[in-house]
Amino acid sequence: MKSSSQPRGSDARLAGHALVEALIAQGVTDVFGVPGESYLAVLDGFHEHRDRGIRFIACRQEGGAAFMAEAQGKLTGRPGICFVTRGPGATNASIGLHTAFQDSTPMILFIGQVASDQRDREAFQELDYRQMFGPGTLGFAKWVGEVQDADRLPEYVARAFHTALQGRPGPVVLVLPEDMLTRATTAPVLPRAEPALAWPAPAALAALRERLLAARRPFVIAGGGGWTPEACAALQRFAESWRLPVGCAFRFQDLFDNRHELYAGDVGIGINPKLAARIKEADLILALGPRLGEMTTGGYTLLQAPRPAQQLVHIHAGAEELGRVYAADLLINASMACAAPALAGLAPPEREPAWADWTRQAQADYQANHEAPPVEPLDLARVIKTLDRLMPEDTIYTNGAGNYSGWLHRYHRYPALHQVGRNQLAPTSGAMGYGVPAAVAAALLEPGRWAVNIAGDGDFLMSGQELATATGYGARKLISIVVDNGTYGTIRMHQEREYPGRVSGSDLFNPDFAALARAYGWQAQRVDATAGFEPALRAALAADGPSLIHLKLDADVSTSRSTLSAIRAAARQRLGQSADE
Template sequence: MTRQLAGHLIVECLAAQGVTHAFGVPGESFLAVLDGFHTYGEAVRFVTCRQEGGAAFMAEAHGKLTGRPGVCFVTRGPGATNASIGVHTAFQDSTPMVLFIGDVGSDFRDREAFQEVDFQSFFGPSTKGMAKRVERIDDAARIPEYIARAFATAMAGRPGPVVLVLPEDMLREMVDVPALPRVEPVPIGADAAAIARLQQMLMQAERPFVIAGGPGWTPAAARDLQCFAEAWQLPVGNAFRFQDTFDNHHPLYAGDVGIGINPALAQRVRDADLVLALGPRLGEMTTGGYTLLQAPRPLQTLVHVHAGADELNRVYQADLAINATPGPLAAALAVLPAPASVPWAENTRAAAADYLANLVPQPLPGDIDMPAIVAALQKHLPADAVLTNGAGNFASWVHRFFRHHGLAKGHKTQLAPTVGAMGYGVPAGIAASIATGRTAFTIAGDGDFLMNGQELATAMQHGGKSIVLLLDNGMFGTIRMHQEREYPTNVGANSGTRLHNPDFCALAQAYGYAAEKVVRTEEFEPALQRALARDTGTLILVPLDPEVISTRGTLAAITRKALTQLG
């Protein structure tokens, strides 16, 4: 057994866990680990990012794509607090992730030393915290134990982030302990009696509805879900920002249950007599602010399946709560005997028809037809392309009009923050491109892009090739929309929401990306084709009429019209 620096052992342990990429910003507090990446560089690639928030988003996106913990390294104090946005995203999105923080030396601890932070208090694990576990490694010989436990914890039950704190002096110790073997997630099987009761509930139902989503879905589980839905002719909606769980092209698909939900779909969920929530946490966005399903006791009969036992009956008191991970659950449902016919078949067909009708756009002002642009994406992007976005009104265009083929086809294709974090889309797309080599397409708003646009430099340095569609309307559109709804007497005031933007094309080119400006709809399709053919990334800038801030129409214009009619 070779004696080595503790910092080197950490990288060896990551390699043993199957880690291929670690994202981060270098810091003097973990120089020994950086030296370890030099030694084990062929096994684990350190991706040098430009800001810790972008690095943490990349790690979170990697965790979403692979189902195994995404890894991020940052330094103490400012580095860790910058990275906290990615940890919070991983927590609310139920994404496995491990954040390593280089910390002050043990001899300086508890003196408020340079950049010192109490990470137990800051990330404190709880149902309201940011991490599932926060641990400090003071004994270098126990590094393999801590890392194996971190990976196991991150993937167990409801997945989430784990924080490991690395004192600088500990990393410089010499050790001769081996890395532990790769940890695999422990599947939670569905109880046979519970599945039998679910079957009985279905037999008694007249208007059932499935909401699928949450973490842990694999292509095999998604195919089993599809078999179950087909056997029972069930209408299926995907939970908020888990739109790739069930194939959007399938005749049983009813639409996404999230922000900007189709009103017909919302009513269908309310009118259901049985809701099968298979995997989602049933958070605020999926439940329409806890109105589609009333908390704590829904009007509908509720079957809630979730991998985290603590999530069951925490917000909603379910008629049947099943603690199971998607794989075993879907496998059990796929072979559940179904009757020859069901009384809700016509309701299922109507739900699918409502979804298709909602894909028909309404006229919008200006020279840019966003639904037509999304149609061009549908036509030219490969079926396994990864679509990413941050938070903002702009995201609703792809959420409503783009149709994911779904995990059943073999790939996860949506990376979007259910936590609603701005600045997520650009680094997530870059991480997807670097780690998978698949086409990565990002839609971003001007405010959203400027939060992490600097990571285009990371893409250029590490061979990433993302395509960024940047919608520039000169404002924080979502907040403007809320302003005009909540304070209509101040319509047009734009308090705090107007943006003075740079020349985005010149900025992208300065980083090394190609850049094109599209001012008419017909210019977008050839620009997209050129972007797909390039060896480097591309930014496509689309100036958008400020009135076009909602897929339901021009909300600002509608508000003004209503005020005019009211005198």
């Protein structure tokens, strides 16, 4: 490491200290990361300003730290902050960066870099981050910047915040050469960044109203980033005044009250077949905020690309997203904080709309899909319904990727964001290992609310070491529920479909999860039958600290035996095999 330049003058300080001051000016109180020698001057800045309400939360792996920052961005609506060192630190953190990109979550990843005089020699842990994370429509970040001049550091930080928040929110990467951070600077910090909001044009709103009035089977799909509590409340007023059925895009279920009479269900993996049919039968789709990606469109089948059978009105904060996949009938570039209130102000029909029965049936289909036949010995539907009954309304639920998450999506009823704050933290990117770090971040950032993580066994072991972070920083209202069926359930399901009876590479050898949690200082219990879950949950609620509940299931439960049988039969028929082979 290069020797520090000693600050001179009353306003001079190390650039690493100025960076921390810039974060404080942006309203940042918590940052997540794994310490590295490449940004020691920044770590010293956190120490210097430790009495100004900002803390560095040291995580156990950079992927977990980046997931925590992504969850922070979802919870606060402001960029989540993550610090990692060069090379391995940056590559480990890339999973959280990719998640923030696909989830439209504001986030800034700060990466320590080799000293300037060592660049382009493949120095120790050196990487070219503009090449690695370079911006694009299919990438990791909206912008990648490298700060060469200490006096321009506040400028770069301000630009990073503006870029992360503007239009479609997303992640930004700022690269920090080690020697730059140790130079003295008198550059002042810049004001707090606020996004410039885009309002829908009056003519576009008038055209949308005409299309709605002419419709007979309209449907609203809400999703994407940039939502505020006020925008969610406005969405509800708009739906109520027009009596419109509302579905939520993949893993954005907390944008609309799932208990509301106009809610029709989530539009994602494991979609209710009746809801999928309804979307295909609709004559007008109002897509308010989502990108309309693969998961929300059922692999681009619910809405055929590039020209859907339904009329499509697409409202999105990023102009570059509009028309990218779908040739919509009406494109409106607007921020969700502006679009939803504008829609709420549209004059509704003067009499009951033609689609009133359509809307009522959509809700009835959702209610019917909430029922499930019992499964023994451990019924995941009843587990989720027990959580709904016993947990406070403002509980934050997190999950990663896997078939187990389908039970949470189908049976939990999320209140709207405007009622309790963001309460669904889940990766639309399908990143395994997300749920544990997200729950730890939620418990640390919002200690007055409960955070409940639902994790598969494979999912949990990708980031379960962050239980130590929770213990070390005093998280209390935190529960992790591990669904252990000894297999990568989603992969096994696909194997059974494509190669029936030929399971390979998807079996897991698991530890005693309860014993592992106790080693981290958590309370823990194992549950083998449905009747044992409620007592275990009540014990977790009464515990003085975080708790883990280990649910031990048969390998077939995460898909269901009947589904596996159907998958195998269909696959055998496709492969020309007899049903009894």
